[in-house]
Amino acid sequence: MHVDPDNEATYRIAVVPSDPKRISKPKHAILKELEQCGFCGDAVFAIKLALEEALINALRHGNRSDPSKSITIRYAVTPAKVVVIVRDEGEGFDEGSVPDPTQPHRLPVPNGRGIMLMRAYMDEVDYRDGGREVRFVKHRE
Numbered sequence: 001m002h003v004d005p006d007n008e009a010t011y012r013i014a015v016v017p018s019d020p021k022r023i024s025k026p027k028h029a030i031l032k033e034l035e036q037c038g039f040c041g042d043a044v045f046a047i048k049l050a051l052e053e054a055l056i057n058a059l060r061h062g063n064r065s066d067p068s069k070s071i072t073i074r075y076a077v078t079p080a081k082v083v084v085i086v087r088d089e090g091e092g093f094d095e096g097s098v099p100d101p102t103q104p105h106r107l108p109v110p111n112g113r114g115i116m117l118m119r120a121y122m123d124e125v126d127y128r129d130g131g132r133e134v135r136f137v138k139h140r141e
Contacts, residue, residue, distance in 0.1 A: 005076040005083045005137075014073045018063040018088075023055045026073045030084065033077035039140060046121035047082055047138050053114035054086040054134050062088025062132065085135045092130030 004010045014026035030051060034044050055071065063069035069089040076083045101112040118125050124137040 003076045003078065005078055005081050008074065008085070011074040011076045011083070011085070014075075015070050016073070017067050018059050018065055018069045018071060019067055020059065023059060023071060026075075027051055027055065030073075030075055030077060030082075034082065037077055037079045037140075039082070043138060043141065047084070050118045050122050050125075050136050050138075051084060051086075053118050054084070054136065057114050057134070058086050058088035058090075061093070062090030064090065079140060081137060081139045083135065083137050085133060087129075087133040090132060092132040095127045095131060 002010060003012060012029075014029070016022040016026060027048070031044065031048060034047060039047070055073075058071045059065060063071065071089075072085075072087040074085040074087075095115065098112050098115055099106055101107070101109070101116055106112065115125075118134070118136055121138075122136040123139050124135075126135045127133070128135060
């Protein structure tokens with residue numbers, strides 16, 4: 001089946017339990033596809049960083065490391081762009097309620113940087129379904 005980044009019905013899907021060891025398999029599959037499509041090293045680094053942040057956030061904050069809950073990764077990789085959607089089974093969150101990690105009093109606190117990093121490295125980042133799902137896009141340069 002042809003993967004179309006503008007049609008979510010064609011995306012590849014991976015469902016993994018909330019286990020740090022299990023989330024690496026879909027991550028490696030996506031990275032392999034990026035290399036096969038000829039994405040440059042900087043783009044691969046950016047997508048890897050955003051993907052790791054999204055997966056860790058889904059695992060820790062969304063599913064609260066509950067191994068009975070799953071993380072669903074839907075993605076499309078083409079030579080023109082990459083679209084990744086990471087969904088957890090948590091309660092969701094309000095993106096606007098996450099404190100700005102660049103504020104001086106927040107610099108020593110490790111929380112909140114993942115969202116900032118994803119926004120800095122991706123061309124598009126959207127939270128959907130009350131924060132249970134993040135969709136990010138990187139266009140090929």
